[in-house]
Amino acid sequence: MHDILVEYVEESYDRSTKILEFNHPHDLREKLHLELPDKAENLDQILNDCRNTLKYCVHTGHPRFFNQISQGLDIVSMAGEWLTATANTNMFTYEIAPVFVLMERATLKKMREIVGYKDGDGIFAPGGAVCNLYAVLAARHKFFPACKRRGMFGVPNLVMFTSEQSHFSIKRAASILGIGTDNLILVETDARGKMSADDLENKVQQAIGRGEKPFFVNATAGTTVVGAYDPINKIADICSKYNLWMHVDAAWGGGALLSRKHRHKVDGVSRADSVTWNPHKMMGITLQCAAVLFKEDGLLEDCNSMRAPYLFQQDKHYDVSFDTGDKTIQCGRHVDVFKLWLTWRSKGTRGYEAQINKLFDLAQYLVDRIKAKEGFELVYDKPELTNVCFWYYPPSLREMENCQEKQLKLHKVAPEIKAMMMNKGTVMVGYQPLGSKVNFFRMIVNNTASTKADIDFMLDEIERLGKPLTWDA
Numbered sequence: 001m002h003d004i005l006v007e008y009v010e011e012s013y014d015r016s017t018k019i020l021e022f023n024h025p026h027d028l029r030e031k032l033h034l035e036l037p038d039k040a041e042n043l044d045q046i047l048n049d050c051r052n053t054l055k056y057c058v059h060t061g062h063p064r065f066f067n068q069i070s071q072g073l074d075i076v077s078m079a080g081e082w083l084t085a086t087a088n089t090n091m092f093t094y095e096i097a098p099v100f101v102l103m104e105r106a107t108l109k110k111m112r113e114i115v116g117y118k119d120g121d122g123i124f125a126p127g128g129a130v131c132n133l134y135a136v137l138a139a140r141h142k143f144f145p146a147c148k149r150r151g152m153f154g155v156p157n158l159v160m161f162t163s164e165q166s167h168f169s170i171k172r173a174a175s176i177l178g179i180g181t182d183n184l185i186l187v188e189t190d191a192r193g194k195m196s197a198d199d200l201e202n203k204v205q206q207a208i209g210r211g212e213k214p215f216f217v218n219a220t221a222g223t224t225v226v227g228a229y230d231p232i233n234k235i236a237d238i239c240s241k242y243n244l245w246m247h248v249d250a251a252w253g254g255g256a257l258l259s260r261k262h263r264h265k266v267d268g269v270s271r272a273d274s275v276t277w278n279p280h281k282m283m284g285i286t287l288q289c290a291a292v293l294f295k296e297d298g299l300l301e302d303c304n305s306m307r308a309p310y311l312f313q314q315d316k317h318y319d320v321s322f323d324t325g326d327k328t329i330q331c332g333r334h335v336d337v338f339k340l341w342l343t344w345r346s347k348g349t350r351g352y353e354a355q356i357n358k359l360f361d362l363a364q365y366l367v368d369r370i371k372a373k374e375g376f377e378l379v380y381d382k383p384e385l386t387n388v389c390f391w392y393y394p395p396s397l398r399e400m401e402n403c404q405e406k407q408l409k410l411h412k413v414a415p416e417i418k419a420m421m422m423n424k425g426t427v428m429v430g431y432q433p434l435g436s437k438v439n440f441f442r443m444i445v446n447n448t449a450s451t452k453a454d455i456d457f458m459l460d461e462i463e464r465l466g467k468p469l470t471w472d473a
């Protein structure tokens with residue numbers, strides 16, 4: 001098994017290895033033997049099963065895998081994951097996870113200090129979306145604690161606010177909370193994708209005028225598509241003025257907190273009541289590793305505790321405040337902290353700062369290369385994070401007058417090139433439309449193994465694949 005895993009890691013770093021062996025689902029199903037037999041398979045078959053599984057996995061650690069925000073394969077983090085699996089324990093009580101519980105407390109304390117909180121609380125959760133849900137649930141509990149027992153009966157018409165470019169998990173949280181997505185009010189963004197504080201205040205005042213009860217505002221630090229940072233301080237001023245809970249979704253852009261050069265992008269973050277920060281994004285920790293931090297200690301426990309007597313006995317022989325399970329919305333909880341703690345110790349905070357600065361510098365290199373290359377056009381010319389969004393125009397489109405027909409044809413370019421990319425397996429870059437903007441590539445720079453040569457390769461590959469594209473008029 002060791003050889004199988006090491007071979008996969010080596011392949012992941014080898015640029016001559018395809019990022020993926022793409023198969024359509026029905027074809028792949030034929031190549032995978034997924035049946036669960038009555039009789040046990042022998043060891044050779046089990047090892048073959050492992051080889052066959054990895055054979056069709058996407059090498060997300062490959063230096064030219066730019067498709068997702070989470071990318072790369074940090075060896076120390078992977079080793080941490082291996083130890084975590086070997087320890088195979090559950091985070092819900094101190095009694096069976098004494099080391100990891102203390103480690104989680106220490107790591108979350110460090111993260112809160114970096115945010116600027118004096119003390120407070122936090123938890124590692126299964127992803128940024130769940131972190132954001134924790135914040136919404138805590139906010140409602142803060143203002144309406146009776147909901148825990150009586151539900152939403154008698155509660156006024158609660159409304160939440162977030163930018164139109166924020167993560168869809170805020171919308172989903174409104175649905176799960178039970179207020180419905182109609183009561184999540186989307187706030188306009190400016191030309192760079194940043195929330196308009198003026199529009200936020202207008203919409204809060206309008207909601208109050210309609211007899212609704214604003215209670216929660218999400219500010220995004222690093223939007224998913226364009227990497228925009230909302231104006232946190234201005235939003236905090238509005239939240240103070242109208243007594244609203246301010247959450248900062250820094251799932252992706254939270255990495256800037258570690259860089260003295262880029263931290264200004266999250267100025268005001270310490271004014272938030274809660275912050276989502278996902279080390280499995282910009283800190284390169286293997287999936288999953290996502291934290292939600294709270295300024296106020298005790299609120300999580302108050303909001304979520306159910307005092308299950310078979311787990312959270314209050315007469316244990318140790319300080320039961322170290323049991324974490326009752327402050328979560330889960331029961332069993334995976335140990336996500338060890339790989340972060342180990343990787344952080346292996347780099348040091350200053351080492352992480354250097355790593356994050358390098359990613360920003362590489363993204364700036366990409367911006368400069370796009371500006372210099374014919375046929376490429378930036379969607380946003382000064383990205384705030386390491387998302388670089390651009391269109392590629394095949395020569396057949398360049399001569400066309402800028403009109404609706406050209407936009408319709410341009411809309412097809414990225415999907416066509418992406419399909420060829422995936423079949424070739426040489427590079428992977430995401431694409432999407434945004435508002436009235438037709439499909440554009442979203443290049444995420446977030447793999448410490450990527451170099452300027454990989455950036456150049458990606459641009460040249462898009463040009464190689466896209467240049468021949470033509471559409472009959």
Ligand SMILES: O=C(O)c1cc(=O)cc(C(=O)O)o1
Nearest residue numbers: 067068069070167224280281
């Ligand atoms: O955790 C991630 O890597 C992640 C989470 C998203 O919501 C969206 C994306 C993405 O668009 O790449 O990545």
